[in-house]
Amino acid sequence: MSRRPKYFIVDAEALPEVYLKVAEAKRMLETGEATAVNQAAQAVGLSRSAFYKYKDAIRPFNDMLHGRIVTFQIMLKDEPGVLSALLNIFAQSGGNILTINQGIPVSGCAAVSIGIETSELVLPVEELINHIAAQKGVIRCEILAG
Numbered sequence: 001m002s003r004r005p006k007y008f009i010v011d012a013e014a015l016p017e018v019y020l021k022v023a024e025a026k027r028m029l030e031t032g033e034a035t036a037v038n039q040a041a042q043a044v045g046l047s048r049s050a051f052y053k054y055k056d057a058i059r060p061f062n063d064m065l066h067g068r069i070v071t072f073q074i075m076l077k078d079e080p081g082v083l084s085a086l087l088n089i090f091a092q093s094g095g096n097i098l099t100i101n102q103g104i105p106v107s108g109c110a111a112v113s114i115g116i117e118t119s120e121l122v123l124p125v126e127e128l129i130n131h132i133a134a135q136k137g138v139i140r141c142e143i144l145a146g
Contacts, residue, residue, distance in 0.1 A: 025040035082136070085136070
């Protein structure tokens with residue numbers, strides 16, 4: 001019986017240093033800053049064995065979502081233009097909107113779920129969430145599924 005992996009979203013500040021070093025070494029290899037595992041591991045102060053032990057266990061959040069369908073759950077103020085401005089943020093970020101579902105506003109707020117395909121995003125999902133959350137009229141934004 002094969003074990004199905006479990007995934008968690010964890011703030012990088014809470015991770016042990018070894019994971020952060022592995023993630024940085026992987027980034028260096030992907031960008032060409034380092035051409036060999038030994039070079040990347042040395043640059044971040046990590047042993048090769050630790051790199052190989054953890055390399056498949058850690059990936060940046062954005063990498064895990066690239067090319068996937070992500071559903072955002074957003075609480076909006078019931079004001080003219082708020083949803084339109086929100087959709088413009090998705091369009092400018094390169095997110096391909098697949099679904100939009102808005103509930104009937106209650107107490108001046110409306111829940112909206114928006115499903116997007118992420119392969120053409122021009123910024124990390126974390127930045128997209130921050131842009132959405134900073135938009136006038138947005139009360140809350142979170143990823144519901146992805």
